[in-house]
Amino acid sequence: MAADPGPTGRDAGSPEDLRAAALRDALADRLIAEGAITTPRLAEVFRTVPRHRFTPGLPLELAYANQVVFVKRDRSGVPTSSVSAPDIQAIMLEQAAVPPGGRLLEIGSGGYNAALMAELAGPDGEVTTVDIDPDVADRARACLAGAGYRAVRVVTADAEDGLPERAPFDRIVVTVEAWDLPPAWREQLAPDGRLVVPLRLRGLTRSVAFDRVADAAGDRLVSRSARMCGFVKMQGAGRHADEELVLNGGDLSLDADDVRLLPSARRLEALLRTPRVERWSDVQVWRWEPWDTLPLWLATEFPGYCQLTLEVPGAPAVPGQFGAPGAAPLEPALRSGTPAVATPSAFAYLTAHPLPDGRVELGAQAFGPEAAALAAKLVGRVTAWDRERRYGPGPTITAWPINAPEPRADLVVVKKHVRIAVDWPRGQG
Known part of the structure; x- marks a missing residue:
């Protein structure tokens, strides 16, 4: 042909x-x-x-x-x-x-x-x-x-x-x-x-x-x-419409498969008005380097996984909006689609700061009563990814018919026609 x-x-x-x-x-x-x-x-x-x-x-x-x-x-x-x-x-x-x-x-x-x-x-x-x-x-x-x-x-x-x-x-x-x-x-x-x-x-x-x-x-x-x-x-x-939560009048948005798994927009806005906690991982990456497996690795671990998009550069962190008075602005690792985790007691996302050689170090910034614990857990999973997953094979993704028995897997995502099972290689992570 x-x-x-x-x-x-x-x-x-x-x-x-x-x-x-x-x-x-x-x-x-x-x-x-x-x-x-x-x-x-x-x-x-x-x-x-x-x-x-x-x-x-x-x-x-x-x-x-x-x-x-x-x-x-x-x-x-x-x-x-x-x-x-x-x-x-x-x-x-x-x-x-x-x-x-x-x-x-x-x-x-x-x-x-x-x-x-x-x-x-x-x-x-x-x-x-x-x-x-x-x-x-x-x-x-x-x-x-x-x-x-x-x-x-x-x-x-x-x-x-x-x-x-x-x-x-x-x-x-x-x-x-x-x-x-x-x-x-x-x-x-x-x-x-x-x-x-x-x-x-x-x-x-x-x-x-x-x-x-x-x-x-x-x-x-x-x-x-x-x-x-x-x-x-x-x-x-x-056709399936994207599900997202819009925060602070459109300054931020959170993208997720099912926003019902996330706290309400009102609750998240309240969390983001608390003082910021920051933790660093010692994991270094090039900005152009593909992080193909990291977001899916985090999505497997955290039920409240979502992706943060900053709609307005540098927003929002002024007194009366998000962040405690005098706090630095939100600094997600990516302008669009930064991996994030939302729970009823904390909200965290990946951040990054530049290193002299052109790479960046990955870390976490978090808000809420349990911010320190969530930031530490997020950084811990980034470290585990770097140690065990970064250079190894990615997960096996299996699509089972929706009427098949419930699969046993590290992550199962239910769609209309299929159940998607995500399995990471054993003996790692």
Whole structure:
């Protein structure tokens, strides 16, 4: 299913095509250097597919930049469709390990990723991409045809039910954030099939590569890898609105899978008006270093896990708002999505301070009657992560059908269709 011969290939000789080919090579080289591309086969695919054909109107340099391109927004300006950043597309396709001749389904259509999948599947493969939005599907269809990938099927449908008429699939790649895993996605996988999906879990989004496993224990999905990512959200039957608590008139927000597990906004605001307690861990990280496993490690440990976003820089810590009079402002480790823990008697979050060599040391800042104890516990779990988890394998994530027996695991998150079990390797932590 590689591209039809035509003027968009690498041998085309117009100045624009030659410049585009050079930019494709530069993008592939960058993705290899950054570790997003790890196999020669995928590198060649990135050097082949003309991304600029899927981003019409953008200058070539922007079309081949490592950044997301939003192609549609809702009335509030929230993105509803995009051509994802090349690095996350490469990571997910490496996770998918697309077999030559594979029967493939993409859920969420931008066009470019389907073309990459078509190159990987080859002339004996079959690629179908489905999107709920007719405008997005029409755009993908036109871009694929213009780039020479007319054999890719583009279907307008809600993917909650998969695509039974084309099943079974060797690979299903989901390119929108999913809060849940509908039964059809598992059931329409081939016996040795793989699902790669940006899964929302305890407020965290990870691209999880699930293999279908069916044995005496049951028919389930078992993870092979999980990588940090971000995507536009699922629409249709699988849509799930974010749950968050907004504090102090919008200065802060707390994101969680289920805000019912957190104290009320009023209680949290009261905790944040108490004196601040600070503890440090001696754990040092580079700011650009991926902390993929740390948030999930903390989410496993603390029922009140959430993520703190500071909506206004430096806010809030003036007398009469949060913090005791004269207290320093809140200093979360990240501007958006800092790991935090909320209990009825304390609120704590990760903080960081710079070191001379450019790294930062991780610590905790906490408020409330039990602030010292919660800060110490949070720092202790960061230290345990550094000692036992930071350089080791991440957890195994298993998706059990909702009607299966309750799994025993370090963490179980209940969705509508599945129970997600998170298990860390034994003998550590």
